[in-house]
Amino acid sequence: MNITPDTSLHELLRAHPGLVDVLVRLNPRFALLRNPVARATLARAASLRRVAEMGGMPLEELVHAVASAIGSPATAAPQPSTAEDERERRLRALRDIIRSLHEGTDLAAARARFAAALGDASAEEIAAMEQQLIQEGLPVAEIQRLCDVHVGAFREALDRHASISAPPGHPIHTMTAENRHIERLANELRELAQLAADPAAAEAFDQRARAAADAFRHVDLHYQRKENQWFPMLERHGITGPSQVMWGVHDEIRAALRALRAALERGDRAAWAAQAPSAAHALAEMVYKEEKILFPMTQAMLTEAEWAEVRRGEDVLGYGWELPAAPWPPESGSSVSTPGAVTDAAHAESRIALDVGELSRDQINLIFRHLPIEISFVDEQDEVRYYSETPHRVFPRSPGVIGRKVQNCHPPKSLAMVQEILDEFRAGRRELAEFWMQNREGRFIHIRYFALRDSAGTYRGCIEVTQDITDIRRLEGERRLLQWDSGPTSTSSSG
Numbered sequence: 001m002n003i004t005p006d007t008s009l010h011e012l013l014r015a016h017p018g019l020v021d022v023l024v025r026l027n028p029r030f031a032l033l034r035n036p037v038a039r040a041t042l043a044r045a046a047s048l049r050r051v052a053e054m055g056g057m058p059l060e061e062l063v064h065a066v067a068s069a070i071g072s073p074a075t076a077a078p079q080p081s082t083a084e085d086e087r088e089r090r091l092r093a094l095r096d097i098i099r100s101l102h103e104g105t106d107l108a109a110a111r112a113r114f115a116a117a118l119g120d121a122s123a124e125e126i127a128a129m130e131q132q133l134i135q136e137g138l139p140v141a142e143i144q145r146l147c148d149v150h151v152g153a154f155r156e157a158l159d160r161h162a163s164i165s166a167p168p169g170h171p172i173h174t175m176t177a178e179n180r181h182i183e184r185l186a187n188e189l190r191e192l193a194q195l196a197a198d199p200a201a202a203e204a205f206d207q208r209a210r211a212a213a214d215a216f217r218h219v220d221l222h223y224q225r226k227e228n229q230w231f232p233m234l235e236r237h238g239i240t241g242p243s244q245v246m247w248g249v250h251d252e253i254r255a256a257l258r259a260l261r262a263a264l265e266r267g268d269r270a271a272w273a274a275q276a277p278s279a280a281h282a283l284a285e286m287v288y289k290e291e292k293i294l295f296p297m298t299q300a301m302l303t304e305a306e307w308a309e310v311r312r313g314e315d316v317l318g319y320g321w322e323l324p325a326a327p328w329p330p331e332s333g334s335s336v337s338t339p340g341a342v343t344d345a346a347h348a349e350s351r352i353a354l355d356v357g358e359l360s361r362d363q364i365n366l367i368f369r370h371l372p373i374e375i376s377f378v379d380e381q382d383e384v385r386y387y388s389e390t391p392h393r394v395f396p397r398s399p400g401v402i403g404r405k406v407q408n409c410h411p412p413k414s415l416a417m418v419q420e421i422l423d424e425f426r427a428g429r430r431e432l433a434e435f436w437m438q439n440r441e442g443r444f445i446h447i448r449y450f451a452l453r454d455s456a457g458t459y460r461g462c463i464e465v466t467q468d469i470t471d472i473r474r475l476e477g478e479r480r481l482l483q484w485d486s487g488p489t490s491t492s493s494s495g
Helices: 009-015 019-026 028-034 036-045 048-055 059-070 083-102 107-117 123-135 140-145 147-160 171-195 199-214 216-236 241-265 269-301 304-317 345-349 361-370 412-427
Strands: 351-353 358-360 374-379 384-387 432-438 444-453 459-468
Touching: 009 019, 009 048, 009 059, 019 028, 019 059, 028 048, 048 059, 083 107, 083 123, 083 147, 107 147, 123 140, 123 147, 123 241, 123 269, 140 147, 140 241, 140 412, 147 269, 171 199, 171 216, 171 269, 171 304, 199 216, 199 241, 199 269, 216 241, 216 269, 216 304, 241 269, 241 412, 358 361, 412 444, 412 459
Parallel strands: none
Antiparallel strands: 351 358, 374 384, 374 459, 432 444, 444 459
């Protein structure tokens, strides 16, 4: 065994238990290795390079002392690791620590291993570690299950990182401002959980709880902007795993908030009080993950042009408590625009020949925007290529979805079903998948997926067709004569 700076102390002590005495004689600081807990935590993730740093001694001296004690050769002049080697070493250490948590190691021991092996970790390293764990086969749901524990292992290091800032109007600035509202909402839920137990405060509880429930939709908008604009940008940079984990946690929080709303509507204050503290904790933890991991990572990765694209999509999806504090980019004026609007007169004049007839680009846009259904098209590479921008969407969409793998456009819990539909369509075994449900507003939604094939039968993608059929389901009898229903008598020329 050739002893090098990167030799694992854990492997050395497992093969040569007596080496502990040698190390203690060499440097009194290594006396903690006599403690079995320290050996099981600190030594497991530490290389001799890290041990030398901990002991404040020359690395070459330590390497040669260890080699001499066990009768093994040593690298005479240890070569410094390259930046890439160091990055891989750190990622490997992070992965080992997180895997140990999943195998049952307690949080305190994981923190000790982290301090010994790394001492600090950037948002990019944490994201890359999660990404690699998923690629190695650790299920997203399993990482999601222990998400708070993972952050807990790195929390002391993350707390030392300075908070990032962005100018007014920048998406990070807007999301940070909304986070202050989310923190206040979390605190309100905690206070209301205590108030719910006081029968004399029933009226005050109901008023404040209903006001808090009204804010739940703002939280949902906050998460929708991340899912539809931020996550696609990260995917462009090769980051998909952490986005899937965070989206899964979003859905857990949404479910918790729906449960609170349901308990409030049925007047069950006891159930409300029992569920509110965990919902408050989840809201606050997501704020922490955004500001300590997501925001620094995106700030380091995204270009100014990409941030401008994020902002345009956020304007389409909408905001929670308050609008952005300024336009972004600053010199561009207001970034709010009408999605899908045709401004080039040439587009309105040129016509596209179809199987039957021909239409201008302007006419095609108008037709799709006025259909009483929503359409999304996914090509044969599973990439989203189009969605119809209808006035009142059932499901949120923004331009950030274009070019995105459709698998990444759904929360992790739906991924298996989405993949099954695509596989069945591609194999030619199915042509239609159909679903129906009631949404949170009580509207009845019908969703169908159709396989698209060319004249040779080759699979060319699929379309998703979504329709609110609540009013259609109420129809009875017949109407054969013209009768104007209440509503607008004309439509705007802009659609």
